[in-house]
Amino acid sequence: MPNGAQILISSLVDGGVSTCFANPGTSEMHFVAALDEVPGLRPVLCLFEGVATGAADGYARMTGKPACTLLHLGPGLAGGLPNLHNARRAASPVVNVVGDHALRHKRLDAPLESDIGALAATVSSWTRRTYHPDELAGDVREAVAAAAGPPGAIATLVVPADVSWSRADAPVTAPPPPAARRGLVSVDAVTGAADALRSGERAALLLGGDAVRGAALTAAGRVAAATGARLLCETFPARQERGAGRPAAERLAYLPSGATGQLAGVRHLVLAGATSPVSFFAYPGQGGGLVPKGCAVHTLTAGAEDVTAALEGLAEVVGSGAWAVRQAAARPALPAGDLTAESAAAVIGALLPEAAVVVDEANTSGIWLPGATAGAPAHDWLTLTGGAMGQGLPLAVGAAVAAPGRPVLALVGDGASMYTPQALWTQAREGLDVTTVVFDNRSYAILALELQAVGAVSAGPGAGRLLDLSGPPLDFVSLARGMGVPAARATTAEEFAALLKRGLTEPGPLLIACRVPPLGR
């Protein structure tokens, strides 16, 4: 009979899981050993748990399928929680495999003992501890099904070391879980949305979740063509398909002042895969909701409902033909001279290749990117869904593993990059085609903005020093080379363009450090 670790891996493979982002420890050693005995699961070593979980998120966003993580007891899971928070907000399917002490070791309160279940519950829709190897096949099937959704979710399976090393009593069999209910649509919601869009009053569709991709996005474009409704997209989509030839959905702005402007005058807001928009943070004297007064909100889909079917149904009901509004091809000219966040965005817009995967954690320096890339060849855009810093570099690792034929472009702020820089090593290790652009403005520029936005203006040096990354300056070229990633610095738009061309054409990773002034300076 196989041991638990072997059953675990074969069950994951049976369930369609083919990639494991791993940061193992002692309690996972039988899993590690079993990788050589059970084929089908590709291990990708990550030097920090947050890289493993962020990579699993990126993989899920590109494939719609779960990868698994391999994490070491409670502290290992804890290190991975920030990016699991982001994955939860992205509705990404992820299966966490968390090793634990052998069952009889639990009560001894050994140093690594902690409440894994409590940690897991903060991000997981499904958590289970397996107590015997015979239970593993069934537990893995349930975990994979829970992760797959719809909607995609985090499933966490806690596997005690002795369950991994013990042999099964019985042959490994587990009935398949009941098929997920798909294609659910509320007919009332479809007709209600259709009535609203045909009311003659100003209307918008707010797309989120799966609605910013594929057939759902095309259907939304047909609805827009037939009704004149404006297409908007939630502020932080998991993966937005955009660019020339695709229906263009403008992302709601991050700051409430911007989003309020976008929604001004809208009388009907139809939510398709999105929730009613709220501001990212609260600000003194402002409400958190962004829906304008007098605007009716119509929920086309909620929860596990099928946004693609609903939007296609809506397109039929509003009498649209096959024609959808589509973005025209357009690129900015390659700029010359000073390198700024704005000129860098133009360089990216000018050079972004067809089918690129853009990972965006450039929280202030990225402000010109949506405009500069709107008409670039069709590409995917992955964003910071949950607001937990350090998502960009790991997400790029997972996206590149999931989509080996596609160029991956990670655009990250200097501050954000330093939460999970270890991802660069995995890029080098796996020879991933990731071009990383670090916008090096030597500050937590987003916080300088927010300091003003919340009215906490301080003229003193203490506050400024907590937002300042200039002393000492981070040398990202040196950092990247330290992890085996080739790197270079750009100080002009021309240098950046030359380096970006190189990164997008040469195989393997490249990091480009773009020295730019902070926003507003």
Add this chain to the structure above:
Amino acid sequence: MPNGAQILISSLVDGGVSTCFANPGTSEMHFVAALDEVPGLRPVLCLFEGVATGAADGYARMTGKPACTLLHLGPGLAGGLPNLHNARRAASPVVNVVGDHALRHKRLDAPLESDIGALAATVSSWTRRTYHPDELAGDVREAVAAAAGPPGAIATLVVPADVSWSRADAPVTAPPPPAARRGLVSVDAVTGAADALRSGERAALLLGGDAVRGAALTAAGRVAAATGARLLCETFPARQERGAGRPAAERLAYLPSGATGQLAGVRHLVLAGATSPVSFFAYPGQGGGLVPKGCAVHTLTAGAEDVTAALEGLAEVVGSGAWAVRQAAARPALPAGDLTAESAAAVIGALLPEAAVVVDEANTSGIWLPGATAGAPAHDWLTLTGGAMGQGLPLAVGAAVAAPGRPVLALVGDGASMYTPQALWTQAREGLDVTTVVFDNRSYAILALELQAVGAVSAGPGAGRLLDLSGPPLDFVSLARGMGVPAARATTAEEFAALLKRGLTEPGPLLIACRVPPLGR
């Protein structure tokens, strides 16, 4: 009236908290601004939450007082949890200040919303959310008291953004919390331990917690001198005072085979600040307890009891004089030639200065360190109390901030260093006197040992690849320089000695990358 953030800081300062290890976000901007308006709290910026929490642990271990952390909502706290786990195991007093959404923003389920209370509870002995600025002074006093103990603990205060930015209604007053009960000793336990130690049978004192320092350690040395009892120390002490002139307590070995050997033949084991020893991990076919058959365990102190008073009482009862067993001064000769973990340990033993603070996260390469440094001038040794990787570099930051006159030596494995490398930037930022030695063996060597120990021997390439850090090799010199820390590589014992002398004498940080073979090769 002051706003909540100002009350928060002034209350922390009133409570004796003078240092804040911070990784702030938007919800903490009023706190950041208030640093310029309320004097007394030194902010230390950390680029990742795990650095902030590990630094707070190091600070607490050196001073016995809490520093505070400043963290950003649930994901920020989550990033800090692994090192809070270690701090909890060290009984280090830490006050976490976690910013949160404004109260009326909570129900909107904005992207950063998560269950902060559940996360906090996994490491904290005290958790509170403040709902009004008037409550802050009292809540901070309780938090500081809960952290201070005894025993030291983690206290987590969740501060909504609107509580920070709103003004108090009433003048800030809060009654002081009741004084902690100190000096608690069980007379029965003292006499029971004395009887055991005088039984004529082989006996050992297992020291842990506060018992490995100061007056408690001296008293333990007196007990040993009077009774012949052997002095042992828990495997991972928070801060062990050791070296020439101090009672020498041998640390229990990490692997059960080693610890079992140390305890063989012991008929009475007296626990002073320690719990009954168990193995770090379980292994197939072995029990987790390490106490030999036929050995009686005597608990001198438990929980909040005063181990110093108990050991001093015990010394009186067993009739010891002032004389205590003390370690003789002795240093290894400076070695020449090949640089190995063993020769590196000799270099360290030969050069370790008086009053050094050694932070040890060299989990395999450090195996010769205790022996090589046993007779070095008196120094402190800080270890990986909770087994959560990435403790060493942040701990060194906190220790250096807490003890500015003392040389800090961080000894870390290459694998361990990559969980929290961002700590190097804070070393440079603050000009801390930390010499970091990275034992670069290009592997997760501890796991290669554990793979054998758990019987999960695999001959295949998959397992080996998950324990291998050689492709690409990490260039720690480049990494350190990227974060503003001078660095150099040592490939011989002589080079290492020269660099270590430089690090220990020049002000500011230095990183030394020691290229060593993995243990057993």
